[in-house]
Amino acid sequence: MNGTERPPSADDLAAMAYVDGELAPVERAAFEARLEREPALVREVAAQQRLAVLARSVAPREPMDLEWRRIESSMEHRVGAPLGWTLLAVGAGGLAAWCAFEVGAAPIGIVPKLLTAAIAAGFLLLLLLALRARSRTKPFDPYDDVLR
């Protein structure tokens, strides 16, 4: 502990006890009722749970971990990986745009064009909804940091 750390508050201690399963049934029910209406307390529980999972899954580093870090920090990797992803994204995006243009310009009726547009719009909408849900639940997922 260094000088800048604050002592744990009553809520911190309660969150730790909750995550560790140390609350009596009545205390647990009361704490869960508070969780329903206090987002800050939910975040505290998520932070404590993340620590508990990390503490449990700490394993000695393997030589390969160090080599992976060296590879990832090498110039080839730092330049090559973003370049590779950019080329893939540009290629896929360009291909999708070209397909959309070709479908739009194709000598087919309006109905197939509308149906194709509906499929593309539905796909995008569902993808955006999944992304939104994931981005909102990710901060409360304590398993994201588990490595092995």
Add this chain to the structure above:
Amino acid sequence: MILVTTDAIPGREIERVIGLVRGNTVRSAPASEDLHAWFENVVGGEIPEYTRLLAQCREQALDRVVADARAKGADAVVALRFVSCEIAEGAAEILAYGTAVKLKG
């Protein structure tokens, strides 16, 4: 909470068996990691993205077993087992299960 894969806990006596407790989860890696893993699959060796994915599943399933056991008033889970399967392309399921028991003393 004591978690063991054996049927008994040496030095402790089981007062009563509470019953089956279980926890499962299905997780997937982001598409970008799947794609990266595909390249690693081509060249062979460990695929860290999937090692991590299964480790995350394992820890989450284990936590759910512990939560189930706690809710049933258990002190320990014996005969703990893990099973896994692929439920969809790139998604892994892990089920952890065991027998919740109340210990004497």
